Amino acid sequence: MSTAPVPVVDPPRPARTPGGLRAETFAGLMDSMPVGLALFPMGLAFGMLATHSGLPWWSAPMFSAVMYTGTLEFLLIPMLLAAAPLVTIALTTLLVNGRHVFYALSFPLHRVEGHLARLYSTFALSDEAYAMTTGGQARTWSSARIVSFQAFNHLYCVAGSLIGAPAGKLIAPRITGLDFAMTALLVVLALDAIRDRRxxxxxxxxxxxxxxxxxxxxxxxxxxxxxxxxxxxxxxxxxxxxxxxxxx
Known part of the structure; x- marks a missing residue:
C-alpha cells in the first residue's frame, strides 16, 4: 500500500530586517538625533510654559506623551486656561492637524509591519517623521527603523517636557531663542524637501x-x-x- 507524500509547508518567515532588529533600531536612533536637537528644546519650552501657566508639573509630559501634537500643545494651554468651548478647541485641532490627512497619502505606512507598530506609527506621524521618511534617502528603511525613528522623536518631546516642567520654577518665563529651535528645524526640513523635489x-x-x-x-x-x-x-x-x- 503506497501513500502519497505529505507536502511540506514552510513555516512563515519573519519579516526581513536588514542588519537585524538591534542594528535597525540603532540606525533609527542615529537618524533621530539631528531632529532631537530641536524637539528636545521644544519639549523644554512646553514644560516651562505649562509650569508658568499654573498647571501641575506632570501635565506637561502627559500632554507630550498622549497628544504629541507639537504646535497644538502650545495652543491648547491658553485655551484650557480661558475655558474655551469644546467647539473652538475641536475646530482649532482640525485646522492645525488637518495637514496629517495629506501626510497619510504618501507616508510609507505599508512598510511598517505589525498591527501595533502601524497603530503607533500612525499616532506618531509628525512633521519631522513625514519629512524624513518620505525623502529619497529613506526608501530602503525597514519597518524597525521607521518605527524606532518615530519613537525616539516622541521620546525627545516627552523628556524635554519632563525636565522643563520642574525647571520652569527655577528659570525665567522666557529664554530668548529657545522657541526658535522648532522653526529652524522645520526650515531646514523644508529646504531639504525642496532640494529633493526641484x-x-x-x-x-x-x-x-x-x-x-x-x-x-x-x-x-x-x-x-x-x-x-x-x-x-x-x-x-x-x-x-x-x-x-x-x-x-
Whole structure:
C-alpha cells in the first residue's frame, strides 16, 4: 500500500530586517538625533510654559506623551486656561492637524509591519517623521527603523517636557531663542524637501504665498489662516491637474 507524500509547508518567515532588529533600531536612533536637537528644546519650552501657566508639573509630559501634537500643545494651554468651548478647541485641532490627512497619502505606512507598530506609527506621524521618511534617502528603511525613528522623536518631546516642567520654577518665563529651535528645524526640513523635489517648485511657492497672505490679513491667527489657504490651494491644484488631460 503506497501513500502519497505529505507536502511540506514552510513555516512563515519573519519579516526581513536588514542588519537585524538591534542594528535597525540603532540606525533609527542615529537618524533621530539631528531632529532631537530641536524637539528636545521644544519639549523644554512646553514644560516651562505649562509650569508658568499654573498647571501641575506632570501635565506637561502627559500632554507630550498622549497628544504629541507639537504646535497644538502650545495652543491648547491658553485655551484650557480661558475655558474655551469644546467647539473652538475641536475646530482649532482640525485646522492645525488637518495637514496629517495629506501626510497619510504618501507616508510609507505599508512598510511598517505589525498591527501595533502601524497603530503607533500612525499616532506618531509628525512633521519631522513625514519629512524624513518620505525623502529619497529613506526608501530602503525597514519597518524597525521607521518605527524606532518615530519613537525616539516622541521620546525627545516627552523628556524635554519632563525636565522643563520642574525647571520652569527655577528659570525665567522666557529664554530668548529657545522657541526658535522648532522653526529652524522645520526650515531646514523644508529646504531639504525642496532640494529633493526641484521639479515641484509650485508647492513651496504656494506655501510661501499662503503664509504671506495670512500674515497680512490675520496676523494674530497666521498659522490657522495659512494652513487653510495652503490646503485650499492644494485642492484646487489637484482638481485642475485631474481635469487637464480631458481637455487636451
Amino acid at each position: 521639479h515641484d517648485l509650485p508647492t513651496p511657492l504656494l506655501a510661501l504665498f499662503a503664509a504671506i497672505i495670512a500674515r497680512l490679513i490675520t496676523p494674530g491667527q497666521m498659522l490657522l489662516t495659512g494652513f487653510g489657504l495652503f490646503s485650499a490651494a492644494l485642492l484646487v491644484r489637484h482638481f485642475a491637474a485631474r481635469r487637464r488631460p480631458a481637455n487636451v
